[in-house]
Amino acid sequence: MRRPPSHLTALVLGLAACFNAQGQTSLKPEGANPNAPRVSSLGTRFANIPGTTVQFAIWETRLSEWNEFLRQKKYPWSYQTHFEQSPEHPVVGVNLQDAVAFCNWLTETERERHLIDSSQSYRLPTPEEWDSAVGLARGRKKISLSAEDRLLDDQIYPWGQDWPPPAKAANFADGEITGYANDGYAFTAPVGSFTPTQEGLYDLAGNVWEWTQPVEIRAQPSGILRGGSWAYFRAECLTSGYKYVVPADLRAPTIGFRCVFDDKRRTASLLAASDAEKKQALEERMKAMTDSRKVDATAVEALRKQMQGKGDDSGLPDPASLKPAVADGSSFINALGMRFVPLHEKSAPLICVTETSVRDFETWLRDTGRNWSQKPSFLLGGNHPAAGMSWEDAMAFCAWLTERDRVSKLIPASASYRLPSDTEWSLAAGLKNETGADPAARHLADKTHYPWTPKADDWKPPALSANLDATKIPGTTDNYSYTAPVDSARGNALGLYEMGGNVSEWCADAWPGAPEERVIRGGSWLSFDKDALLTSARSHALKTASRADLGFRCVLDFGTP
Incomplete structure (x- = not known):
């Protein structure tokens, strides 16, 4: 399996992606494809994910990137792990504030260098965006979920429905999972060491827990971690939908993060297209329900309110059924x-x-x-x-x-x-x-x-x-x-x-x-x-x-x- 590039190579690749042959920054001209995958100035690639308007970093933030942040920002942080890590391992020992500070620094740095504009930024994913990234139906479907979708969301793992996990599925506490082969890492593994998702994201299961944060940023005593880590082994903690609520100031050798890239113009465009698709689908459902005379006016009115933005996509059964x-x-x-x-x-x-x-x-x-x-x-x-x-x-x-x-x-x-x-x-x-x-x-x-x-x-x-x-x-x-x-x-x-x-x-x-x-x-x-x-x-x-x-x-x- 291909490993991520070294820090030096990654930095060169990142800069090459941001500058053209004349040495000018490659801000995309108006009309350029907004869906083109981004590469940060630190060499991290980002991927488009169905169900969300942001692009996800394909791997967890690496120690090499974190050290560059510490060097440039002079950020006060002195956490030490009890195990060795290379620059390509995910940074650990970061709390929610640390992770947010990194995202803000990367945003400010790239804006100053004219690599991104004021409508673009790096931040932590929301729990809902993480749902989309890991493939949950509630994160990817535009219309109401079926009962089967809801049930599967509570039972599925990032690699599928099998338990124990298949070989090389992720970096877990493998010795604690009966029937799971040794994954080769006692602690963290270099990012990109295991099988990626269909969209190319690595380590959504295992390696390190990842911080998420609601879009409405506010002082909060707790935060939500997703994905499991190298120390976890219980089945219910490794399901795709599991949310680990911990104190926001917690630093631990099992906790890291990954960034998302948010482009407000792209978001507006995608949301407009999504709203049009939702409206058309709901109109078709309402017409079919009315024509079939299988439900009363109450159900039709509920759909009409949903079309007007007054309802919620709560995954309730189709009234017609x-x-x-x-x-x-x-x-x-x-x-x-x-x-x-x-x-x-x-x-x-x-x-x-x-x-x-x-x-x-x-x-x-x-x-x-x-x-x-x-x-x-x-x-x-x-x-x-x-x-x-x-x-x-x-x-x-x-x-x-x-x-x-x-x-x-x-x-x-x-x-x-x-x-x-x-x-x-x-x-x-x-x-x-x-x-x-x-x-x-x-x-x-x-x-x-x-x-x-x-x-x-x-x-x-x-x-x-x-x-x-x-x-x-x-x-x-x-x-x-x-x-x-x-x-x-x-x-x-x-x-x-x-x-x-x-x-x-x-x-x-x-x-x-x-x-x-x-x-x-x-x-x-x-x-x-x-x-x-x-x-x-x-x-x-x-x-x-x-x-x-x-x-x-x-x-x-x-x-x-």
Whole structure:
């Protein structure tokens, strides 16, 4: 595989690209191709990426470039690694401010030398631009994502869907990944040492974490890293969509960055073309939906608002594909893509097969103008369970979802979403014929049943049956440090996921003798105690309380016609 040029060669190539034979700067004349790949004065090449208007550096910022910045800027930085690096290795030990300072310096330097003008600049990529670079559908598609797109975005890796990674996929902590061949580097590797993406970008997976920053630059206590590093090995940390939120002032031997090149004129041109394409596509969809008479005016109006810039591209299901819910025990997919199945054989009510996801919860927050004040500090991907909300929040979500689906005529006027009752939750988890007059009396009454129905001589959950604190359950493993995608474990007999782990779940019932407290069922990613993992185990908390391991799932009740 071709390696990047040495620092001296790179500098010569960069200067050659910027000067013509007469020694004049090669500012592109008006009318020149704005999509031509850029080469910086430091020799870094940039590539066009579908779904974004900026050009991405094909590799992480190298130590050679960083040292030139330190030399010219006299920037105060004295970080030392505990391992050796050549000039072609990525710089590490930079915090968010350091990375921004480098981009600003490079912009100022090239403007002073008339290599770029005032409408052009170098900066860090935004998290959304990084989504485009790594190939996520949410970063590259112009119109609403399908349910399959959304699911794949939460599961795919920069190299594809395989786990463990294929040989020479990236620079990881290879000794920690079962089945992954040694990549040849104990620490960082020279940039460009591994297989590039289709657009020619190197090391979007592994080597070093890369800083990203929103376009609206402001003082911020934390920053978002993407891509993994030479020290990482857990599968969930290496997915393409993983966001690692860390303090903005953190310097570490696993953290570096890459730049993007932003040309405002090119951006304006591409956005105008993209808007025209979106409008045409939405007009075609609206016409097809109206002609087919498969949806009511509400869905058409939603598309019209999207065309006018009043909606959002949230990846919701195509309304034309949805069938209204009926109380005959049929499964049902609602406007958010949540799938419901009958709790009792061929009869209502219906229960959601998954815990309410971050994506669905955030749709409610946006629509109602609320803030997620108790959002957990660890990363929550869109397909992970929402956690850190009160019982009252969960009830408000159900009321909002009821009104939303009634208006669109996906559920009848008599139907409503709600939280499951304590007894309904037991049935959903496979525990039937419980004895006891109330949740307190039923608590731990059955000492044999677990949601994953293990072998009689072993209570421990089989592989892929629940996301628990496996580090404290001898002989048990899982792939998640915190929550897992809501449908990553095996489904139970009803097809329901994570009835025994991931997040504990609010139920509708008040706790006996404590009218302000509500019942909580099921284990979570923090659970490990044998008795606490029994299906019959209950806990309770104030309905205003919130925890990082507590979420909910919905029931669709058809009520009285």
